[in-house]
Amino acid sequence: xxxxxxxxxxxxxxxxxxxxxxxxxxxxxxxxxxxxxxxxxxxxxxxxxxxxxxxxxxxxxxxxxxxxxxxxxxxxxxxxxxxxxxxxxxxxxxxxxxxxxxxxxxxxxxxxxxxxxxxxxxxxxxxxxxxxxxxxxxxxxxxxxxxxxxxxxxxxxxxxxxxxxxxxxxxxxxxxxxxxxxxxxxxxxxxxxxxxxxxxxxxxxxxxxxxxxxxxxxxxxxxxxxxxxxxxxxxxxxxxxxxxxxxxxxxxxxxxxxxxxxxxxxxxxxxxxxxxxxxxxxxxxxxxxxxxxxxxxxxxx
Amino acid sequence: xxxxxxxxxxxxxxxxxxxxxxxxxxxxxxxxxxxxxxxxxxxxxxxxxxxxxxxxxxxxxxxxxxxxxxxxxxxxxxxxxxxxxxxxxxxxxxxxxxxxxxxxxxxxxxxxxxxxxxxxxxxxxxxxxxxxxxxxxxxxxxxxxxxxxxxxxxxxxxxxxxxxxxxxxxxxxxxxxxxxxxxxxxxxxxxxxxxxxxxxxxxxxxxxxxxx
Numbered sequence: 001x002x003x004x005x006x007x008x009x010x011x012x013x014x015x016x017x018x019x020x021x022x023x024x025x026x027x028x029x030x031x032x033x034x035x036x037x038x039x040x041x042x043x044x045x046x047x048x049x050x051x052x053x054x055x056x057x058x059x060x061x062x063x064x065x066x067x068x069x070x071x072x073x074x075x076x077x078x079x080x081x082x083x084x085x086x087x088x089x090x091x092x093x094x095x096x097x098x099x100x101x102x103x104x105x106x107x108x109x110x111x112x113x114x115x116x117x118x119x120x121x122x123x124x125x126x127x128x129x130x131x132x133x134x135x136x137x138x139x140x141x142x143x144x145x146x147x148x149x150x151x152x153x154x155x156x157x158x159x160x161x162x163x164x165x166x167x168x169x170x171x172x173x174x175x176x177x178x179x180x181x182x183x184x185x186x187x188x189x190x191x192x193x194x195x196x197x198x199x200x201x202x203x204x205x206x207x208x209x210x211x212x213x214x215x216x217x218x219x220x221x222x223x224x225x226x227x228x229x230x231x232x233x234x235x236x237x238x239x240x241x242x243x244x245x246x247x248x249x250x251x252x253x254x255x256x257x258x259x260x261x262x263x264x265x266x267x268x269x270x271x272x273x274x275x276x277x278x279x280x281x282x283x284x285x286x287x288x289x290x291x292x293x294x295x296x297x298x299x300x301x
Numbered sequence: 302x303x304x305x306x307x308x309x310x311x312x313x314x315x316x317x318x319x320x321x322x323x324x325x326x327x328x329x330x331x332x333x334x335x336x337x338x339x340x341x342x343x344x345x346x347x348x349x350x351x352x353x354x355x356x357x358x359x360x361x362x363x364x365x366x367x368x369x370x371x372x373x374x375x376x377x378x379x380x381x382x383x384x385x386x387x388x389x390x391x392x393x394x395x396x397x398x399x400x401x402x403x404x405x406x407x408x409x410x411x412x413x414x415x416x417x418x419x420x421x422x423x424x425x426x427x428x429x430x431x432x433x434x435x436x437x438x439x440x441x442x443x444x445x446x447x448x449x450x451x452x453x454x455x456x457x458x459x460x461x462x463x464x465x466x467x468x469x470x471x472x473x474x475x476x477x478x479x480x481x482x483x484x485x486x487x488x489x490x491x492x493x494x495x496x497x498x499x500x501x502x503x504x505x506x507x508x509x510x511x512x513x
Contacts, residue, residue, distance in 0.1 A: 021452060031452070075401045181355075
């Protein structure tokens, strides 16, 4: 169960979980409140969401630590509690997740821009990631999920920080790309080819993309990763770009639509399929159905 | 190449020292301050905005260009005041409540200052009350809000609603922007304008205040 790399290398397709932010908001996270502060105050909410995703068939559950780096927490003056916030996020999930699934520790961007474009030195960002990832691993995270990265250099710093804490923790690293007339690039200008090479070189075990512009674009991105990388690929897509329906933010892609399109990801050899913004337990259930159906179909009896 | 064109091309290349040097040269040569600003710095930044919109350059280049522009503006600002060139107007800006992404908002702020506006920057995660209070206090006829997260877009509606509630609708106008924000969304929440990028935001602000 725990050996995620062994499983994906053996050809198994794993289903991840879906969005956390919207699930937290539905359970009382206020606008302007630090999402990770709930790790200290309302662990039962994390457990409730984890249980929903487990029941939907997720094989790893993401910790509520996307903004858990000290640099990001400083926006809410919570930087001194970074270790506690990250530790509690893992500890809250373990009783629910047990050995049924993996705990995947989320590490998102610090929100700082590296010199010379911004004002932050690489050592500061490295130190911030090391504190966060150190606490996550010490608390028993099964893997590190570095996600929504737009700057190759920051992604590398996060991967290197994970490596410095633990030489053998599995590292999944995914970036967010936008379509341009010249192909897919992050807003900082990293191409899929550069991402595939850079993430692997820094030490990622699984590479890919998350967030983004919907499942159809993700299929193109996955194909490009396949062309440029031999590593296992992870794709965790948004349920499309958000639309505004009478003041309500709606993500347009239904669970059925997403699962239907995600069949292409399996054809491309993607190893890990999950959701990002706008996806919920129903999306994960649909993806689970797709993966189970395919695995059965592929194994002649 | 004349000095103003060279300011523009140095700005596009993110050469901040060179932009400062050329701006100083233009000032020393006695060129009108407004011309250096409009034809040199703002003209150059508009080109950068266009290139970014067409995905020919990425955010790092825009950030370097914005920094270079700031160097030029720092030199021009005292002269603009000295010459009594009137402020183009006051604008209160900030990111919507819950949103901590400020790259876009900062860029708009720099370009508004460049265009001669007095900018009151409230920073990140600004509650509706603070937007409105600050605009009233400063006598600013315009509030500019940015959101990068879909989850915080809706909080911009709070500002528009609060202005109505306090009978300030029409007296204080609103412009919104940010990656997930569209013209349709602006119309729907009753914002007065939508800037689809930093350069366009400046155009829209000018149009709103000209019409006010």
